[in-house]
Amino acid sequence: MATKILKACHLITKCAQNLPKNYLLSPTGNTLILKNCTRNTTSFFNKLPAEQIWKGVTSVSNAGKKRGRGKGSSKKVAKNLNRGQVIGVGKANILWPGLSAPxxxxxxxxxxxxxxxxxxxxxxxxxxRDEMGTFRRIKLSPIERGWSGAKLPGRSIGPPDPIGEDTFEGFDTKALEMKIVFNMKGNFGRKRRLSVLAVTGNGNGVAGFALGKAVDTKAAIRKAKNRAGQKLMFINIYKNHTVYHDFFTQFGKTKIFVSKKPEGHGLICHRAIKTICEVVGIKDLYAKVEGSTNLQHVVKAFFLGLLKQKTHQEIAEEKRLHLVEFKKENDYYPEIVASPSTECRKIDEIPTDEVLDFTQYCLDNRIVLKKKKLPPAYTKQPSWQIYLKKQEYIRNKPMVRQNIMAEYGELRSFLTDQYPECRPFRPEVESKETTEEELNQ
Structure with a gap:
């Protein structure tokens, strides 16, 4: 009996091994149970979208970010297989009325x-599908580029938006600065925003600047541009190309010395000042920035200086004197630029300690310290003197004549010995012989 049971168990085991994977043998061994082929298994791979799954794999915690982790991790972009698919259009090119055709x-x-x-x-x-997610940098022409390639600072962002019937025709706005700022709140935490500093103008003496902040880049640019259009101010320009006079201006720790330049000189100054001058309409200027180069301080200091400058007529009215200009191109011939409306003061009415120098008066009794350039260190070496002697025959012709006269007693060349006629012409002076009678007389 035991051997029969053992043989039956071996037979059942062999049959179970030969069964398909979709079937199971019941515990009694006399029935087959069909397994459920489709399972509704769920996990986070099919519950969450691709963006959140990749974020869970590639992101770093806030503590890790503070320690500098995750800087090199790049976000993976899943391909959208639905891109390019059109209903009714497929691999088999079939015309379906109502889908791909009328x-x-x-x-x-x-x-x-x-x-x-x-x-x-x-x-x-x-x-x-391969092009999806690839970032293409916008190619700009050299004229449209800003201070640093395709970044925003220095680029034109268009005129301000019209307000009702008022349109800003002829205006152009340029961005001066764009940076990320944070503000810590007790209930909201650290709030991140973008800050944009912009200046706008019509190129004819009307300009304004403003600061705009927003979470979005486009919103921050729009705010800065429109606010700059609401804060316009008029700036006097001398002969439509430069400032009226040299001036000194300061804001905070930033000091700027501005010099008036003739036509054709160009803008030799800080890049922010150059951008402001292009918007205002100033073409010739020299400016030296000392101290802090904080961009907002530079802009505010320069605008303060432009607004404080005085026209020639205003200076003549304040001094009650004629304003006279001396130009090099006019051979320093005096030219009256402005005259007071009232009678001029006489010499007796002018105090002895009054400042009459035009530049010193415009700089509020200041004098710009112009440091003398030190000579190069190699000019103190003996070899420099030897070099000067060797170059003397080439560079200084009067010195060459003087050395020849001192050495030979006459002007001569290397052909004088071979050809005696190679000497400069000297007119003979008639010598008068003095006689004893003439001396006695």
Whole structure:
């Protein structure tokens, strides 16, 4: 009896091994149970979208960010397989009325038909999916570029938006600064925003600047541009190309010395000051910035200096004197630029300690310290004197004549010994012989 039971168990085991994977043997061994082929298994891979899954893999915690982790991790972008797919258009090029074609074409009813296959259909889909997520840098012409390539500072962002019937025709706005600022709140935490500093003007003496902050870049640019258009101010320009006079201006720790320059000199100054001058309409200027180079302080200090400058007529009215200009191109001939409306003061009415120098008066009784350039260190070496002696025959012709006269007693060349006639012409002076009678007389 025991051997029969053992043989039956071996037979059942062999049968169970030969069963398909979709079937199970019941515990009694006399029935087969069909397994459920489709399982509704769920996990975070099919619950969450691709962006959140990649974020969980590649992101770093806040503590890790503070320690400098995760700087090199790049975000993975999943391909959107639905991109390029059109309902009714597929690998088999079939015309479906109502999907890929109209139902009626004139009075004719469109029938379903198979069109010739398109061999480039799959290649176009693959190329379209590969281009997804790739960042393309905007190519700008050299004129449209800012201070640092394709970044915003220094670039034109267009005129301010019109306000009702008032339109800003002829205005141009340029961004001076764009940076990220943070503000810590007790209930909201650290709030991140973008700060944009912009200046706008019409190139004819009307300009303004403003600061705009927003979470979005476009919103911050729009705020700064429109606020600058609401804070316009008029600036006097001398002969539509430069300032009226030299001036000194200061804001905080930033000091700026501005010099008036003739036409054609150009703008030799800080890049922010140069951008402001282009917007205002100033073409010739020299400015030296000392102290802090904080961009907002530089802009505020320069605008303060432009607003404080005085016209020639205002200076003549304050001094009650004629304003006279001396130009090098006019051979320093005096030219009256402005005269007071009232009678001029006489010499007796002018105090002895009054400042009459134009530049010193415009600088509020200041004098700009111009440091003398020190000579190079190599000029103190003996070899420099030897070099000067060797170059003397080439550079200084009067010195050459003097050395020849001192050495030979006459002007001569290397051909004088061979050709005696190679001497400079000297007119003979008639010598008068003095006689004894003339001396006695």
């Amino acid at each position: 139902i009626m074409r004139g009075r004719e009813l469109v029938q379903q038909q198979k069109l010739p296959t398109d061999p480039d259909y799959e290649n176009r889909l693959i190329k379209m």
